[in-house]
Amino acid sequence: MVNEPQNDGFVVFDHVQKSYDGEALVVKDLNLSIGKGEFLTMLGPSGSGKTTCLMMLAGFETATHGDIRLEGRPINEVPPHKRGIGMVFQNYALFPHMTVGENLSFPLEVRGMGKSEREAKVKRALDMVQMYSFINRRPAQLSGGQQQRIALARALVFDPGLVLMDEPLGALDKQLREHMQFEIKHLHESLGITVVYVTHDQGEALTMSDRVAVFNDGRIQQLAPPDELYERPQNSFVAQFIGENNKLEGVVESIDNGRALVRLGTGELIDATAVNVTAKGQKTVVSIRPERVEYKAELLPSGAHTVDAEVLEFIYMGDLFRTRLRVAGSDDFVIKSRNTSGQRMLKPGEKIKIGWAPDDARALEPS
Amino acid sequence: MANADMPADTMLRTADGQPLKSALAKASRKARIRAFLLVVPLLIFVLLTFVIPIGQMLSRSVNNDQFSESMINIGVWFDENPNAEPDEAAYAALAADLVYSAANRMIGNAGTRINYEVPGTRSLFTSSGRKAKNLKAPFKEALLELDEDWARPDLWAAMRSASGTTTFNFYQAAVDRKINADGQFERADENSRIYMTLFGRTFALSVVITGLCLLLGFPIAHLLATLPLRKASLLMILVLLPFWTSLLVRTTSWMVLLQGQGVINNVLVSLGIVTEDGRLEMMYNQTGTIIAMTHILLPFMILPLYSVMKTIPPSYARAARSLGATSWTTFRRIYLPQTVSGIGAGGILCFILAVGYYITPALVGGADGTLISNQIAFHMQNSLNWSLAAALATMLLASVLILYWAYDRLVGIDNMKLG
Numbered sequence: 001m002v003n004e005p006q007n008d009g010f011v012v013f014d015h016v017q018k019s020y021d022g023e024a025l026v027v028k029d030l031n032l033s034i035g036k037g038e039f040l041t042m043l044g045p046s047g048s049g050k051t052t053c054l055m056m057l058a059g060f061e062t063a064t065h066g067d068i069r070l071e072g073r074p075i076n077e078v079p080p081h082k083r084g085i086g087m088v089f090q091n092y093a094l095f096p097h098m099t100v101g102e103n104l105s106f107p108l109e110v111r112g113m114g115k116s117e118r119e120a121k122v123k124r125a126l127d128m129v130q131m132y133s134f135i136n137r138r139p140a141q142l143s144g145g146q147q148q149r150i151a152l153a154r155a156l157v158f159d160p161g162l163v164l165m166d167e168p169l170g171a172l173d174k175q176l177r178e179h180m181q182f183e184i185k186h187l188h189e190s191l192g193i194t195v196v197y198v199t200h201d202q203g204e205a206l207t208m209s210d211r212v213a214v215f216n217d218g219r220i221q222q223l224a225p226p227d228e229l230y231e232r233p234q235n236s237f238v239a240q241f242i243g244e245n246n247k248l249e250g251v252v253e254s255i256d257n258g259r260a261l262v263r264l265g266t267g268e269l270i271d272a273t274a275v276n277v278t279a280k281g282q283k284t285v286v287s288i289r290p291e292r293v294e295y296k297a298e299l300l301p302s303g304a305h306t307v308d309a310e311v312l313e314f315i316y317m318g319d320l321f322r323t324r325l326r327v328a329g330s331d332d333f334v335i336k337s338r339n340t341s342g343q344r345m346l347k348p349g350e351k352i353k354i355g356w357a358p359d360d361a362r363a364l365e366p367s
Numbered sequence: 368m369a370n371a372d373m374p375a376d377t378m379l380r381t382a383d384g385q386p387l388k389s390a391l392a393k394a395s396r397k398a399r400i401r402a403f404l405l406v407v408p409l410l411i412f413v414l415l416t417f418v419i420p421i422g423q424m425l426s427r428s429v430n431n432d433q434f435s436e437s438m439i440n441i442g443v444w445f446d447e448n449p450n451a452e453p454d455e456a457a458y459a460a461l462a463a464d465l466v467y468s469a470a471n472r473m474i475g476n477a478g479t480r481i482n483y484e485v486p487g488t489r490s491l492f493t494s495s496g497r498k499a500k501n502l503k504a505p506f507k508e509a510l511l512e513l514d515e516d517w518a519r520p521d522l523w524a525a526m527r528s529a530s531g532t533t534t535f536n537f538y539q540a541a542v543d544r545k546i547n548a549d550g551q552f553e554r555a556d557e558n559s560r561i562y563m564t565l566f567g568r569t570f571a572l573s574v575v576i577t578g579l580c581l582l583l584g585f586p587i588a589h590l591l592a593t594l595p596l597r598k599a600s601l602l603m604i605l606v607l608l609p610f611w612t613s614l615l616v617r618t619t620s621w622m623v624l625l626q627g628q629g630v631i632n633n634v635l636v637s638l639g640i641v642t643e644d645g646r647l648e649m650m651y652n653q654t655g656t657i658i659a660m661t662h663i664l665l666p667f668m669i670l671p672l673y674s675v676m677k678t679i680p681p682s683y684a685r686a687a688r689s690l691g692a693t694s695w696t697t698f699r700r701i702y703l704p705q706t707v708s709g710i711g712a713g714g715i716l717c718f719i720l721a722v723g724y725y726i727t728p729a730l731v732g733g734a735d736g737t738l739i740s741n742q743i744a745f746h747m748q749n750s751l752n753w754s755l756a757a758a759l760a761t762m763l764l765a766s767v768l769i770l771y772w773a774y775d776r777l778v779g780i781d782n783m784k785l786g
């Protein structure tokens with residue numbers, strides 16, 4: 001898909017391609033424009049080329065074709081140490097033979113900064129991550145979360161305008177990860193830096209980012225703010241990758257005003273929004289979020305089509321009920337309902353009718 | 368012992384009332400015995416092949432029975448008359464000893480022992496020994512009549528020091544000291560001061576060789592650690608190839624390459640780089656020793672370095688570069704410090720091997736390229752002065768141990784990584 005630069009183009013990937021071995025393209029025609037102060041996340045499955053993009057931006061890999069521009073300047077020929085880009089590595093890469101203080105002062109020393117200025121900046125950066133009392137420790141004497149903060153402080157200590165983070169929270173446990181997500185987001189807002197963040201955790205991508213670029217197979221599948229990505233996936237890969245999704249295969253019966261009527265394999269008719277199906281008779285995959293499926297007739301919009309379903313499994317999850325249904329011959333249709341007062345628990349074997357607002361079902365091209 | 372003076376009732380006990388410590392000891396005793404039995408063969412092996420021979424070497428280096436085992440009476444006189452000039456009683460004891468040792472064919476041994484200290488006196492003992500049974504009192508005149516040399520004070524000083532059961536004479540010889548007429552030690556004559564020079568040369572050459580190994584080995588180890596697996600294993604085979612070739616073959620091939628009429632000189636001459644008369648002397652001198660030994664010891668530098676470099680993830684260098692360091696600064700401040708443990712291990716390994724190396728310097732070293740080990744071998748095989756050989760070897764061992772200790776103090780032995 002084409003991305004019109006709706007920002008100032010602080011970082012621009014312009015038709016960038018990358019191949020390591022001259023046989024396969026790892027990055028295929030990447031076009032991306034990142035605005036100043038933006039928090040952009042690259043999200044995608046393993047091997048989709050996220051790290052490669054980051055490494056090209058940082059200068060450790062060269063683009064096989066195309067231009068990468070930073071503040072309008074092409075940087076293909078600029079060596080990494082002159083790019084002034086802060087970077088947080090997945091394994092933190094704190095220098096093991098230096099103390100925390102020396103680690104932070106290293107980027108300032110190589111810039112020829114005086115001692116007192118260095119000390120002030122190191123203190124400021126460590127205070128920022130509440131780690132000043134650890135200044136004389138070695139990295140090996142710190143816990144994973146603490147090392148993570150030091151790595152963050154080191155990437156920020158020389159005031160870079162752009163910070164790259166490659167799965168910086170991958171090695172932390174869930175609780176600490178959520179806490180650090182909050183801290184990184186907070187630092188991003190208070191410092192006004194531009195962040196390019198790589199993760200394959202979609203929850204992380206959705207909570208932190210201004211925009212998310214979903215990668216698959218060396219291409220951006222969709223570039224959008226989190227809510228749009230979740231609510232309006234552009235293709236079946238994004239729909240599948242972000243959040244949980246139910247898929248129903250069928251054929252377009254009619255298209256009218258962006259609304260599609262889809263006939264399922266078992267003959268039933270359902271409503272959907274036509275996203276990238278255009279013609280009657282086309283094959284399609286309709287995707288519906290589990291929490292948008294209704295089974296109480298009074299909650300359905302009037303005139304909505306309903307489908308027969310049989311309850312296969314009912315799981316009590318505390319705040320949610322998760323019910324697995326057989327719908328149109330498929331056994332893995334899932335619905336989620338909130339545990340509100342008076343909510344009825346469904347029994348396996350029970351026959352119900354389900355439906356949804358046409359806005360919540362999206363008819364996509366089969367991938 | 369904190370436990371001993373702890374009141375009995377505060378001591379931790381198991382459920383059935385036994386003190387926790389003794390219960391624990393009992394429980395783990397069986398496992399300990401089994402573990403010990405497993406290492407017994409190794410223990411015996413180490414004892415037989417390492418501890419005992421080194422102990423023997425140490426005792427041999429101070430062993431002094433060569434003279435004293437046959438010359439008993441004079442030994443008694445020396446004990447009874449410390450610091451006294453030899454009198455008639457001394458000569459009488461000496462004459463009796465000469466008769467005894469000649470009869471038991473031990474006179475040669477005794478003479479050899481004195482000969483180490485006072486060169487040229489072995490024949491004095493053997494010839495006097497043959498005639499000793501005809502000697503009559505007064506023995507002093509009789510012996511002096513046989514040979515004037517029996518009055519020499521340095522001879523008596525040497526006999527006195529050789530009559531103890533242990534001696535440090537061999538160590539004194541090993542540091543180029545000798546006994547003078549007053550029984551004092553002084554520096555040996557200019558032209559017989561060989562051991563200290565040899566020790567000095569051995570250490571100097573070892574430092575040079577270790578340095579060259581580091582210089583050559585560092586980039587190779589780095590390549591090995593960073594190349595893709597297939598190329599790295601090919602390179603590794605090249606590094607290990609010398610291990611699969613006989614040491615003698617490698618050394619002789621260096622001789623073929625480096626000698627005056629050898630391959631390298633012939634090529635240089637035919638290319639006109641050197642003239643026929645100006646052929647380079649790269650063999651039978653220190654250059655030959657350095658070249659051949661550097662080649663032989665190189666893998667011992669590369670392997671520990673490689674094993675350390677293999678564990679340094681490339682992200683450190685990348686992090687340094689992204690923080691603004693040039694590639695040189697990155698190498699100096701980030702990469703090099705992390706390889707110190709490998710440099711230390713490889714350096715110590717190369718140095719210790721070089722210090723004790725024997726065969727290569729013997730073959731290619733010529734006159735000024737031989738090392739202390741060649742001198743030790745000479746005393747083992749040719750001069751048969753085993754005690755001196757043992758003393759030299761002990762000094763070599765001690766200096767290596769001192770080096771090891773110094774390394775431990777400076778770098779820390781825990782930081783050494785051999786693989």
Ligand SMILES: Nc1ncnc2c1ncn2[C@@H]1O[C@H](COP(=O)(O)OP(=O)(O)OP(=O)(O)O)[C@@H](O)[C@H]1O
Binds near residue numbers: 051
């Ligand atoms: N140095 C390299 N040489 C050759 N191929 C490489 C190299 N680095 C990455 N690749 C290949 O490029 C593709 C993309 O790799 P990349 O590391 O960018 O993926 P990623 O999206 O970061 O995945 P992950 O989420 O697992 O980190 C992969 O197929 C990988 O095998």
Ligand SMILES: [Mg+2]
Binds near residue numbers: 050051052166
């Ligand atoms: Mg990656």
